[in-house]
Amino acid sequence: MKRSDNLPENLLALTVKESLGEEAVLLRGFALSIDEELLQHIADITAETSAPFRQMVTPGDHTMSVAMSNCGNLGWVTDANGYRYTREDPLSGRAWPKMPAVFEQLANRAATAAGFNDFKPDACLINKYKPGTRLTLHQDKNEACFSAPIVSVSLGLPATFLFGGSERSHKQKRIALLHGDVVVWGGVSRLNYHGIAPLKAGVHPLTGACRYNLTFRLAG
Ligand code: MD3
Ligand code: FE
Numbered sequence: 001m002k003r004s005d006n007l008p009e010n011l012l013a014l015t016v017k018e019s020l021g022e023e024a025v026l027l028r029g030f031a032l033s034i035d036e037e038l039l040q041h042i043a044d045i046t047a048e049t050s051a052p053f054r055q056m057v058t059p060g061d062h063t064m065s066v067a068m069s070n071c072g073n074l075g076w077v078t079d080a081n082g083y084r085y086t087r088e089d090p091l092s093g094r095a096w097p098k099m100p101a102v103f104e105q106l107a108n109r110a111a112t113a114a115g116f117n118d119f120k121p122d123a124c125l126i127n128k129y130k131p132g133t134r135l136t137l138h139q140d141k142n143e144a145c146f147s148a149p150i151v152s153v154s155l156g157l158p159a160t161f162l163f164g165g166s167e168r169s170h171k172q173k174r175i176a177l178l179h180g181d182v183v184v185w186g187g188v189s190r191l192n193y194h195g196i197a198p199l200k201a202g203v204h205p206l207t208g209a210c211r212y213n214l215t216f217r218l219a220g
Helices: 032-045 101-113
Strands: 017-021 024-027 067-072 075-079 082-086 123-129 135-138 150-156 159-163 173-177 182-185 194-196 211-217
Touching: 017 173, 024 101, 032 101, 032 150, 032 211, 067 075, 075 123, 101 150, 101 182, 101 211
Parallel strands: none
Antiparallel strands: 017 024, 024 182, 067 123, 075 082, 123 211, 135 194, 150 182, 150 211, 159 173, 159 194
8 A cells, every 4th residue: 555545634634834925835744754655756757768857948048957847738848939838748749647646636635735625736847956956036927827726845855945026026035845845825926936046965865966846737
């Protein structure tokens, strides 16, 4: 039996909820009990013969330091033609790998714990950070619908999350995101600027010198 079979239905009552601002909820350690299962799925999805990690190029011709892949019906991509969601992995020409049931269930339960019922993501972006890798301040606005929340899951090395406001110039809060943490962003925080500071060097027992982030979205 997999440990995800044991995820209690009443996880909500057992979860430490921390508010990061209006409609932004940090669920510390929410994914800890299924960490190894999540990492095994990431390894399978990103295997050389499936949808390997790649450093994408922005429309402004910058190569991103974060390596990315996707699973689910839609996957986020960027290239010279812009930022968008696609049904096929441009590397292979095939559909993105199916979203594992445990991913969908985790995202749905985290959203529910944060007060967003019936979240059914169709896209999961998988980000891989090595020491020095960063994600500059941006908004997530390539999705068809902004009323659904975004759920993010952190695995491996810790990161400093930069959480800004509705304008790029607004001051940012710095929040440590640790292995197993889940954050739910919805409502008024959905379009807030955010980013990840350059990852500090380190070694995590399960991931080595690396951080993974899963970002679940309703994109289509
Ligand atoms: C706040 N990823 O892939 S997840 C991204 O840790 C992205 O890899 C970061 O930002 C990472 O686009 C941060 C947390 C996150 C995701 C979406 C948000 C925070 C958000 C949307 C609105 C506000
Ligand atoms: Fe983002």
